Amino acid sequence: MSLKNGTPTMKDVAREAGVALGTVSKVVNGIPVGEDYKSRVDRAIAKLNYQVNDFAKSLKIAKTLTIALIIPNIYNTFYSSIAESLNMELSKRGYRMLLCTTDRGDEQSIMTMMSQNRADGIIVLSYSTKLDFPEGLPVVSIDRRFSPDISCVSSDNYGGGQIAAAKLYALGCRRLAFLGTATDVETEVTKRRDGFVSYCRQQGISFEECFRTGADDFAPLADFLDSRIRRGKPAFDGIFAISDACGYQVMRYLSAKGLHVPEDLQLIGYDGIRKFGYFDYFCSTIVQPVEDIARACVELVLREKGTAVPSLLCLPVHFEEGGTTTPQR
Amino acid sequence: MSLKNGTPTMKDVAREAGVALGTVSKVVNGIPVGEDYKSRVDRAIAKLNYQVNDFAKSLKIAKTLTIALIIPNIYNTFYSSIAESLNMELSKRGYRMLLCTTDRGDEQSIMTMMSQNRADGIIVLSYSTKLDFPEGLPVVSIDRRFSPDISCVSSDNYGGGQIAAAKLYALGCRRLAFLGTATDVETEVTKRRDGFVSYCRQQGISFEECFRTGADDFAPLADFLDSRIRRGKPAFDGIFAISDACGYQVMRYLSAKGLHVPEDLQLIGYDGIRKFGYFDYFCSTIVQPVEDIARACVELVLREKGTAVPSLLCLPVHFEEGGTTTPQR
DNA sequence: TTGTATGCGTTATCAG
């Protein structure tokens, strides 16, 4: 008989099993106890359908069993897939995820909020203005290096850029273009360009590049594309866009100009975003290993204090055909 | 000076303010205390940057301050926008959201999990097999009526169907088609068809309909479309698809067949999903009021026990042009 | 109105 509201407590289990409270706690936490004791406790737990109260536990061990995820939003398909994978990985380990979106609201108040007693660690994916983190809280960042002692997890942006260039070249493109975003904050994402440029230089491939200032500022790219289109023919035959979203905008613009992809020129994006989250890709793309990234973040943020952590962890990417490149042979 | 780990407790505040512990608690919870007492406590709170420990509070008041969201996944753009809005609305009221995705994992174990002591209420958006909810826990459902005493919030599916039919008709379509999904579980979503059919009948518009068995079963629709295309011309000039995702699949199929949208036929979907979550719509669509739905869900699930709740709450939708209908004048 | 004491469900300490 459970005492009051129906949820059995450890005390109930102890009484049911005829053992002391501490013994139950030990069994629950996997601390060795006598064989017969253990089985009796196990039976009582099963009978009462007992489950530990996370709140009491948290209070006692001074851990929240919660990891905060700071992310711009969750409706952008890339962010949401990251969030989903993180959530799964965390709950698999008995942690909950506290979702903090920053698009509408100041990030700093969020930081102070969780510095108090709401999270045991922070996973942050944010390209926005500088934020400083609460002392002593493990922080793992995605795609951005805040400081040497804050682990950063990202896809292999540099390698991805190389792959994109190599792919375009292999598909017959000889004059390439990189369309990117010139952010005010330095992130790993810029390495996509570096890898691309590196490959082009190394192989002696001619290329151009153009940058916009943000995701909502397409004008520079439009001007650039305009200036490179003569008599309906573009000055290049292969484009590497810094993201699928950027690539999509480019495609839309090109098609408005009467150009056809991939016939007139081929295009590769980055991220691996699918329509509706699970249909076809928006464009041929360098796919980020979202699940691996999530797993790495969780492992790092849950790491024992004191163990050495890498300052940067790059996970491999791969190319996926998505209709904006000519399928090979 | 905070005692041990740096986080000040109520006791610290009491000592700092020179009042009793209970007084601090009262101030924090807005219970009237003497004016001078209150100001002293407030000052101490500010000085120490005190913040209540949610876990201790939860333990004491036997509430988790947590609402569970049960949803198939979070990468589908519609689901993720719902999740984001719910999260914002909940955190605005001091609640956290516990995200439970059901796509990969059994839903029932989730239910029992939260019946124990993890959530004060449940918001569920799931079309999957029957699930029974823990006793005494407030449950609000989206798009599906589990039982008369479980509030259901949805967009005005019936009205949306009518709007779609009316719109197509107003745009000159005279032979319509409805493409839907025949689910095994009855949901509010089916009313999209009902509203559509109702309008057609009422106006004497001829129409056909075809159903698939699930989102991953496009074959029936393909067969249907095939059989209705003669010499490159479809037997109808307007399509209402039960969702944007369905509409997108249809568009893709039609374009593979050499048909042009909206020239050869016009198409309206449902949901209001944008590419990448914030670009243009995939198709002309009936837009769901996601934020309103979220707000309604939160209000209902947080409602005081005993207050009467509606068994069904329909929120208005509206049409948005998305390139698959001919823009009006 | 203010202060005190008790207990929420756990874990951890320490004596048997």
Added chain:
DNA sequence: CTGATAACGCATACAA
């Protein structure tokens, strides 16, 4: 190895 018992931080009935 086991079993009482003392916190953890807070809210609240109860006493002052």
